[in-house]
Amino acid sequence: MMSSEFSYYEKRGVSFTKSDLHQALRHADPGLYPDTFCKVLSDPWEAGVEHALLLHSDTAGTKTILAYLYWKETGNLSGFEKVVQDALVMNTDDMACAGCTGPYLASAILSRNKKCIPSEVLSTIIRAQEAFCEKMAHFGMDIHMAGGETADVGDVLRTLDVGYTLFGRLKRNQVVHIDIRPGDIVVGFASFGQCAWEEAYNSGIGANGLTSARHDLLHHKYYTLYPETFSPELTENVVYQGPYFLTDKPLQDLPDVGSLLLSPTRTYVPLIRSILNEFRDHLHGLIHCTGGGQTKVLRFLKGVCVVKDNLFPLPPLFELLRLHGKTPLAEMFQVYNMGHRLEAYIKPEIADQVIALADTLGIEARVVGHCVSSGKPGVEIHYQNERFFYSAP
Amino acid sequence: MMSSEFSYYEKRGVSFTKSDLHQALRHADPGLYPDTFCKVLSDPWEAGVEHALLLHSDTAGTKTILAYLYWKETGNLSGFEKVVQDALVMNTDDMACAGCTGPYLASAILSRNKKCIPSEVLSTIIRAQEAFCEKMAHFGMDIHMAGGETADVGDVLRTLDVGYTLFGRLKRNQVVHIDIRPGDIVVGFASFGQCAWEEAYNSGIGANGLTSARHDLLHHKYYTLYPETFSPELTENVVYQGPYFLTDKPLQDLPDVGSLLLSPTRTYVPLIRSILNEFRDHLHGLIHCTGGGQTKVLRFLKGVCVVKDNLFPLPPLFELLRLHGKTPLAEMFQVYNMGHRLEAYIKPEIADQVIALADTLGIEARVVGHCVSSGKPGVEIHYQNERFFYSAP
Numbered sequence: 200m201m202s203s204e205f206s207y208y209e210k211r212g213v214s215f216t217k218s219d220l221h222q223a224l225r226h227a228d229p230g231l232y233p234d235t236f237c238k239v240l241s242d243p244w245e246a247g248v249e250h251a252l253l254l255h256s257d258t259a260g261t262k263t264i265l266a267y268l269y270w271k272e273t274g275n276l277s278g279f280e281k282v283v284q285d286a287l288v289m290n291t292d293d294m295a296c297a298g299c300t301g302p303y304l305a306s307a308i309l310s311r312n313k314k315c316i317p318s319e320v321l322s323t324i325i326r327a328q329e330a331f332c333e334k335m336a337h338f339g340m341d342i343h344m345a346g347g348e349t350a351d352v353g354d355v356l357r358t359l360d361v362g363y364t365l366f367g368r369l370k371r372n373q374v375v376h377i378d379i380r381p382g383d384i385v386v387g388f389a390s391f392g393q394c395a396w397e398e399a400y401n402s403g404i405g406a407n408g409l410t411s412a413r414h415d416l417l418h419h420k421y422y423t424l425y426p427e428t429f430s431p432e433l434t435e436n437v438v439y440q441g442p443y444f445l446t447d448k449p450l451q452d453l454p455d456v457g458s459l460l461l462s463p464t465r466t467y468v469p470l471i472r473s474i475l476n477e478f479r480d481h482l483h484g485l486i487h488c489t490g491g492g493q494t495k496v497l498r499f500l501k502g503v504c505v506v507k508d509n510l511f512p513l514p515p516l517f518e519l520l521r522l523h524g525k526t527p528l529a530e531m532f533q534v535y536n537m538g539h540r541l542e543a544y545i546k547p548e549i550a551d552q553v554i555a556l557a558d559t560l561g562i563e564a565r566v567v568g569h570c571v572s573s574g575k576p577g578v579e580i581h582y583q584n585e586r587f588f589y590s591a592p
Numbered sequence: 593m594m595s596s597e598f599s600y601y602e603k604r605g606v607s608f609t610k611s612d613l614h615q616a617l618r619h620a621d622p623g624l625y626p627d628t629f630c631k632v633l634s635d636p637w638e639a640g641v642e643h644a645l646l647l648h649s650d651t652a653g654t655k656t657i658l659a660y661l662y663w664k665e666t667g668n669l670s671g672f673e674k675v676v677q678d679a680l681v682m683n684t685d686d687m688a689c690a691g692c693t694g695p696y697l698a699s700a701i702l703s704r705n706k707k708c709i710p711s712e713v714l715s716t717i718i719r720a721q722e723a724f725c726e727k728m729a730h731f732g733m734d735i736h737m738a739g740g741e742t743a744d745v746g747d748v749l750r751t752l753d754v755g756y757t758l759f760g761r762l763k764r765n766q767v768v769h770i771d772i773r774p775g776d777i778v779v780g781f782a783s784f785g786q787c788a789w790e791e792a793y794n795s796g797i798g799a800n801g802l803t804s805a806r807h808d809l810l811h812h813k814y815y816t817l818y819p820e821t822f823s824p825e826l827t828e829n830v831v832y833q834g835p836y837f838l839t840d841k842p843l844q845d846l847p848d849v850g851s852l853l854l855s856p857t858r859t860y861v862p863l864i865r866s867i868l869n870e871f872r873d874h875l876h877g878l879i880h881c882t883g884g885g886q887t888k889v890l891r892f893l894k895g896v897c898v899v900k901d902n903l904f905p906l907p908p909l910f911e912l913l914r915l916h917g918k919t920p921l922a923e924m925f926q927v928y929n930m931g932h933r934l935e936a937y938i939k940p941e942i943a944d945q946v947i948a949l950a951d952t953l954g955i956e957a958r959v960v961g962h963c964v965s966s967g968k969p970g971v972e973i974h975y976q977n978e979r980f981f982y983s984a985p
Contacts (some may be wrong), residue, residue: 212746353605353823364757
């Protein structure tokens with residue numbers, strides 16, 4: 200029933216708690232409000248106090264490596280298109296959870312090792328930026344590309360890093376404050392499936408845990424073939440320990456392993472816009488379950504325990520990760536989103552309407568849990584016959 | 593008298609022309625104006641047309657590697673403080689050349705290999721951000737840190753990448769348009785020395801050409817000692833080919849080689865603010881001589897040749913690079929700033945006043961050249977007994 204410190208993820212040089220990073224940032228200015236999903240700033244260009252600003256950065260992390268591997272193995276560049284969406288959506292969806300649903304201005308930082316990443320990859324990325332913005336405009340999500348920086352830094356980068364910084368502006372009374380209360384219901388919105396703005400099945404993997412997922416699923420042959428795709432400081436026995444080649448298809452009726460791992464992070468922004476339009480007064484918080492996965496809500500809990508006892512059954516790719524990974528289930532809930540990457544904390548009376556709204560956009564939703572008063576705030580996960588408890592900090 | 597394609601810099605996996613990058617970006621939206629130093633955008637939150645926005649990204653490039661090496665060799669973390677300034681100033685000074693002199697909002701992307709870069713380095717960086725902003729506020733330069741992203745991506749990064757994206761807003765009538773004319777005088781502003789907001793001698797190196805500078809000056813011993821600091825795809829004979837260790841002091845009365853290479857990029861923003869306040873009507877362009885060095889102006893030339901026949905004598909570190917580097921002088925002018933990193937294209941009658949203004953801020957300035965009408969637009973550099981010509985694209 201208790202989770203504790205796990206070491207396997209750490210051995211690969213990543214951390215889901217980012218505790219040392221939080222330590223480094225402990226003196227940082229929290230922004231205008233202490234209770235928003237991401238930092239909201241005052242507007243230095245405004246005399247009054249009507250507006251607030253957001254400037255938010257995120258990257259595709261190690262998912263770029265999958266795009267690289269898939270391209271090297273198959274000649275198919277489309278993985279690079281997908282990581283563009285990953286990096287953009289990691290920003291937009293964080294910002295939307297604070298109430299900022301667009302328009303957004305976006306600037307890219309593309310750092311590459313030119314010896315591995317030729318200009319056709321950059322062209323693919325730049326076209327993909329434009330294509331994603333164009334497509335999402337049809338769904339009321341407005342992203343303007345401001346440009347960005349491309350840096351040739353092979354002495355720093357093994358392959359490619361794709362990051363974006365997004366700017367947004369909104370009225371202060373539209374900021375979403377997180378105030379989770381006993382009695383609230385938690386609605387989870389599927390990260391997998393195929394929603395109204397997706398052309399293909401999405402595995403739901405998102406952009407977190409990809410270091411683990413890649414090494415847990417992919418075959419050790421890649422250790423020898425692609426030394427540029429992992430840190431040489433890692434011990435060989437944590438690198439590419441899985442059974443699959445990228446083009447293997449272990450799951451019936453689903454694409455190959457490479458495509459499943461490269462499924463682009465679904466944006467929930469059109470859904471969030473609708474929820475805010477219709478249900479703002481009944482909403483006590485939106486959580487984007489990225490790094491930290493199903494425990495992402497922990498830092499917003501005061502006197503409340505979130506009991507998640509009706510999670511989505513693990514989508515197929517996560518089942519595959521559970522089967523082949525060395526990551527214990529308790530840790531998987533901290534590393535991956537495990538089926539839903541957005542959760543809304545709402546008054547019970549609107550649960551059915553919110554779920555129906557998501558359904559109209561092709562996003563499966565369900566009541567995944569509820570909140571109870573507790574002297575020991577945290578997240579309690581019940582899954583199949585197991586229970587895990589994660590303490591709030 | 594002719595420059596052509598050079599290959600040495602390219603062998604190290606970098607390019608000063610970035611021709612393949614420009615190719616990839618050829619369809620990108622140029623923004624509101626074709627004639628600004630960096631991209632200026634319309635304000636999607638504004639009903640009218642009074643304001644413009646900038647969202648601009650840049651990184652410290654491979655200069656982070658010098659900070660890493662210096663720390664490993666001496667235990668001194670201060671190099672990481674300096675690369676923070678490098679990455680911020682590469683943004684602010686580009687933006688200022690378009691007329692945007694603050695306030696700025698800044699967001700960081702710090703990607704690291706956790707196996708090499710511990711949290712004390714991140715703490716140093718985060719403190720340095722705040723310290724630089726605080727110091728420059730005393731000189732009228734207003735940067736607000738919005739936060740940012742720290743990513744543990746050892747499979748992508750060998751050591752550390754430090755990038756920032758800055759947001760700025762200004763009135764459209766304050767945008768600086770570049771309109772270089774025959775008869776204009778070029779005033780160069782020293783990148784070296786010690787200006788009013790600097791605590792120590794600045795070598796002037798800035799944040800461009802650091803891959804070459806590092807490999808040309810530093811001793812091959814580092815090839816064996818620090819394999820994490822260069823791309824393994826490089827041939828050994830271009831890596832760390834110089835005579836010096838970081839703590840060597842080959843230049844009388846100046847700091848060691850490591851400190852000279854780590855000199856933080858000087859910001860010219862307080863100077864640019866004053867120039868714009870006093871001389872806007874006599875100004876035909878401000879050029880930030882970063883990648884491309886003394887030829888940075890090329891893409892803004894129409895029917896004009898810029899004759900640079902009175903450049904600063906090479907500052908000591910650049911002389912050292914000339915002495916020990918394998919980079920031909922003609923190429924050095926494209927890789928490094930070579931003594932001034934800001935140049936103003938002005939009417940001759942204000943040259944003395946502009947130079948005097950810079951002097952009050954501790955920045956040496958001089959007329960470095962002039963503009964002549966030409967059917968063959970380009971930059972002509974006269975230096976000692978040599979002449980080089982660089983064609984406009």
